[in-house]
Amino acid sequence: MSKFSGLGGRLYRGETSVDFIGRRRRWYMVSSLFVLLSIGALAVQGLQLGIEFKGGSSFTVTTQSPSVTDAREAVEGAGVTGEAIIQILGDDKVRVQTGSLEQGQNDAVQDALAAKFSVDVSTIDTQIIGPSWGKEITRKALYGLFGFLFVVMLYLAMALEPKMAVAAIIAVIHDVFITVGIYALVGFDVTPATIIGFLTILGYSLYDTVVVFDKVRENTKSITSTSTKTYSQAVNLAVNQTIVRSANTSIVALLPVASILFVGAGLLGAGTLKDLSLALFIGLIVGTYSSIFIAPPVLAQLREKEPAMQALAKRVNARGGNSGEHSASPVAAAAVNGRGPRNQPKRKGRK
């Protein structure tokens, strides 16, 4: 641990520096690959939507001897045609999910299950979702998403800088895309609880990004009046200075989420807790990645286009190797890490 905190000190003073900004192409490549994979998975497989979105009924019976065949017999006996999904949850629950049923049919299935497993009807946990309900909640979730992105962008533009807001939002969209893509790829069930998870990730992912950007702002407050660092170098220093913080906040945020996931999946089998925490768990990891590898390089790129920043970069370059040791320019940083020369031509090739 103390070794790790010692690293924090070296990172802070710039003695140890990882070149996040200069190697942005590499991170962009990784992210584009994931985003493309996500789009592919969404297009090919689509999301595994829970009954909350399609409409349908779900009955969970708690019994000493859960059995899929018994449950299937009961459901078919109740006259339900069409596909019913029957699963054993934990060691004492069996869950039956059907398509949309009439109220009478719902009652019939409940009665049949109660008779089959000799339990009281009132102990069967039931969830019935109307067919149009899914559209309603999807629409609301989308409103929530766009509302959030818009308000947060405005807020960050005011509280930090407009370009920071843009970079932060790009990172957030990146997070949502990849998280949703993982869901499509793995085929996890998407329920309203998952949607809450997705929406919460937005806030979380931004927390880390805000911490980094706040440091960037501090480091670059009067950057144009000096000529020691380019904007990109200052951003890189900020990322390095805050990386221990980001790692810690992410670990601390992940720990409770992991414990919900563990308890939710382990003890309850399925339901709100598992769905919510799984989405959060994946999203948090992606969010931490983007707050370090995506948001700062995007910001640096946006700002480096400004004439003032270009002039600054010229001045810094004219001073030559002075800032070389802390430099975040691709050449110098790559040299520090000792594998730049090999990468140089390759990167040019990708242009």
Place this chain on the structure above:
Amino acid sequence: MSTTNKPIKTTSRPGRTLAILALVLVAMASLVFIQGSTSVRLGLDLRGGTSVTLQPRIAPGDEGKVTSEAIDQAVSIIRQRVNSLGVAESEVAAQGSGTNRQIVISVPGDTGRRVVELVGQTAELRFRQVLASASGIPAAADAAATPAPGVSAEVNAKFAALDCTKAENLQGTGVDAPTDTLVTCDRAGGAKYILAPAEVLGRQISKASAGLDTQAGSAWFVSLTFNNEGTSAFAALTARVTSLPEPTNQVAIVLDGLVVSAPRINEAIPSGSAQITGSFTQLEAQDLANVLKYGALPLAFDRGEVQQVSPTLGADQLNAGLLAGALGLLLVVVFTLLYYRALGFVTVGSLAIAGLMLYLLFLLLGEWIGFTLTLAGIAGAIVAIGVTADSFIVYFERVRDEMREGRSLRTAAETGWVRARRTILVADFVSLIAAVLLYVFSVGGVRGFAFTLGLTTIIDLIIIFVFTKPALVLVSRSKFYNSGHPLSGFSPKSLGMAIAKEA
């Protein structure tokens, strides 16, 4: 936000701030004690029960728009129906905003199917002639002795036996076929009626409004206008009953099978626009006008979601939620103690105070605004442990950064705060935006999550301002933390500094 936004002077008096915090906590605790709220109100998913979410829509065959007033009216109709079950702590509420609101019905305990059947039907408005009326209490002997003309003995017996003081008789729904003679109560249960088959329907109303007659001593009245069909039907009805004896010259306005009002008809009304006068208060008049407007365009209720949770599952979910919370808290505490050593105690203390404050608020809000804790709410609170601890980390790392620049712990605790404060405010505010938007754009469980997330974010802000920071300042004055002891969390080694600074 605005209260926590104020900067605390950097020449702070940590002792005083902490004392104020302690006072606030004691005050909250005594408030809880005075109100006698001993346990947090649990949602149906944690204690078992049925919840139904309905989406109000225009009834099939009608055209028009769902209005906000119509939804309010629908809520009160459904509340009337649900109350008839006589289950304590049943709730009917509209959630969401404007005309997109859903109606959420929660009934604890084992009433599943009855609730579902009860709430889904469209409530209709009808005008029926009164054939007989009496007070709501069953008065078998004398009521049976004076049978109303044109009423069968069977109906008369039913009328005599009807007890309007019983909740189940104020349910209304399902007894209101327009062609039947109806035996029913008024909404409040104070009177009962025998009513003739419906002659004018709610859909034949075209307009209704409440007005104030300034000339007649500022009396409130309700005026209503019928469409073509309604005009002739209402003209025929009023022409026939106006000369009849009491109470057969009254026309009852029946909503959802219950009498809302039964005005006497003073004259035939052929024009299609009528006024209902009486000793209305403004509220009563507006309520009646809303009932009539609702009747003109009754809403149908699409069943969005029905959830029945047995008490066993409820208890399981509660235990799982509490276990997950305890585990999450433990992990965070272990991590911060490992990483920050003794400094971690400030974090642990902050989390403990935040937890206590949250618990007290749950108790108080349960009492004040009927806050109920759901599984999603518990999840929100657990997730918030992370957010809360994040703020401490941002602050502590900042202080360590300051020390790396050569400041003493004492100075760093103050200068680091000034810089960390901004970051924390911006980051927490983003969390708050997320919570508020989630709350506004969602229904049911999601709202519970958003509510606790928002609440805990605010608590986080309060705690870091009035506990964590003053506590760190206090700590920074102590010898142990200044000594650079390896366990203090501020040792030169853990800061990555080669030279120890002066103690």
